[in-house]
Amino acid sequence: MLDRTVQSTVPSPPMAAVLGLLVALFYGSGDFFGGVAAKRSRPSAVVVGSFSVSAVALVLVTAGWAVVGGLPVPTGGDLALGAGAGVIGPLALGLLYRGLAMGRMSVVAPITAVVAAVVPFVWGLLQGERPSGVALVGVAVALVAVALISGAPAHPEDLRDPVDTGHRLGGLVPTALASGLGFGVIFVLFGSASDRAGLWPLAVARPVAVLLAVAGLAAWSRRQRTDLGPALWPVPGTRWQVAATGVLDITANGLYLAGTQRGLLSIVAVLSSLYPAATVVLARLVLGERLHRVQVAGLVLATAGVVALAGG
Numbered sequence: 001m002l003d004r005t006v007q008s009t010v011p012s013p014p015m016a017a018v019l020g021l022l023v024a025l026f027y028g029s030g031d032f033f034g035g036v037a038a039k040r041s042r043p044s045a046v047v048v049g050s051f052s053v054s055a056v057a058l059v060l061v062t063a064g065w066a067v068v069g070g071l072p073v074p075t076g077g078d079l080a081l082g083a084g085a086g087v088i089g090p091l092a093l094g095l096l097y098r099g100l101a102m103g104r105m106s107v108v109a110p111i112t113a114v115v116a117a118v119v120p121f122v123w124g125l126l127q128g129e130r131p132s133g134v135a136l137v138g139v140a141v142a143l144v145a146v147a148l149i150s151g152a153p154a155h156p157e158d159l160r161d162p163v164d165t166g167h168r169l170g171g172l173v174p175t176a177l178a179s180g181l182g183f184g185v186i187f188v189l190f191g192s193a194s195d196r197a198g199l200w201p202l203a204v205a206r207p208v209a210v211l212l213a214v215a216g217l218a219a220w221s222r223r224q225r226t227d228l229g230p231a232l233w234p235v236p237g238t239r240w241q242v243a244a245t246g247v248l249d250i251t252a253n254g255l256y257l258a259g260t261q262r263g264l265l266s267i268v269a270v271l272s273s274l275y276p277a278a279t280v281v282l283a284r285l286v287l288g289e290r291l292h293r294v295q296v297a298g299l300v301l302a303t304a305g306v307v308a309l310a311g312g
Contacts, residue, residue, distance in 0.1 A: 016263025020271030023256045028278025030248030032286075034097050035108075035279070037241040041234040043097035046242055047090050048213050049234050053246030054253075055206040061254075062203055072198035082201030085189045086208025090216075092182025099175040110276040110302050111176035112183065114142045117273035117306050119184020120191060124266040138308025141301050148298030187272070190257055191265035202253050270306050277303070 030050075038046045065071050099108035118139060193201050214232065221228040234242045252272075259268040280299070283289040 016259045016268055017271060019255050019259030019262065020268040021274065023252045023259060023268070023272040024274040025278050026248045026252035026255065026275075027272065028275035029282065030245045030252060031096065031275065031279045032282040033241045033248065034093075034245040035101065035283075036287075037234060037238040037245065038097040038101035041238045041242070042231055043094050043101060044213070044217055044231045045234045046097050046238075046245065047094050048210065048217070048232055049239070049242040050093075050246035050249060051090065051206055051210050051213065053243050054250035055210055057247060057250050058199065058202055058206055062199060065199075072196045072200065074197050074200035075194055078193045078197040078201055079204050081189045081193050082204030083208050085186045085201065086205035087212060088182050088185055088189075089205060089209045090213040092179050092186065094213075095175050095179035095182065099172050099179060102172055102175070108172055108176045108179075110145070110280070110299055111173065112180040113273045113276045114145055114302050114305070115177055115180025116183035116187060117270045118142060119181060120187045120269035121266055123188045124264075134308050138305045140305075141308060142305030145298045145302035145305055148294055148301065184269075187256075187269040188265070190253070191260040191269060193257065193260070195261045197257065197261070199254055199257065201257065202250065206250070273306055274303070 034046050034050060041049075062071070096108070096112055099112070102108075121135070121139060190201055217231045218228060221231060252275075256268065256272055259272070276299075280289075
């Protein structure tokens with residue numbers, strides 16, 4: 001399971017790098033739609049809805065794969081890794097959507113991404129990778145970027161939804177950091193699957209995630225004596241966004257598994273962590289969000305840091 005991580009001197013094939021960048025595109029687009037939906041629907045409803053849509057899509061893809069033949073046979077370890085990702089996934093995504101709904105996407109998404117990039121990088125070090133000096137510099141640059149992005153004052157011309165008013169950037173940082181840690185662990189789990197795992201880790205992860213999310217919400221609603229419906233069902237007008245989130249997310253995860261089976265985990269994971277670029281661009285074009293100059297500097301450093309990590 002650790003064969004890919006210890007081969008730190010072996011360059012990642014070009015296809016793995018391309019897949020990592022495609023993962024970033026689909027992840028970032030899915031985060032945008034999920035964040036927009038979470039401004040009106042509860043984040044829990046966005047998570048359960050998008051995970052349910054992705055689970056159905058995954059069943060259809062797996063069934064079609066079985067019909068045409070060539071469905072891989074996973075190991076028990078592959079299934080266990082998928083189950084672990086299924087437990088962590090709803091928590092990480094719920095925290096992300098909560099942060100996106102509370103504040104500006106251009107703040108929350110980059111912080112989450114930098115943390116998610118550093119976690120698999122550190123895991124690689126613990127497993128015997130010996131990255132270049134450029135990659136080590138990239139880690140330091142990424143950490144500085146987190147401080148700049150999270151410490152930027154509100155832009156005076158920032159165009160926000162009313163729900164965003166009154167939330168300070170400092171209150172978003174713990175949520176974004178916790179979400180990034182969760183995604184980083186998921187990157188490690190999926191990246192540790194065997195080359196014969198195929199989509200099986202995802203096939204296990206999504207049903208586990210949906211069941212745990214629904215069970216947790218049901219227990220919470222009983223304690224709070226509140227109606228479970230709003231926590232499970234997106235409000236009208238956001239359901240297409242939730243569906244788009246599910247399709248984009250499962251596509252990104254499938255591409256990520258394919259990428260880690262063709263190249264080093266540390267390379268594909270950090271390239272995948274470029275996903276805030278898509279989120280920020282869509283937020284700027286669609287929502288009119290603007291960046292403070294300190295945030296711009298942080299985003300530039302974050303991009304440079306992630307690229308340095310990938311190049312190392």
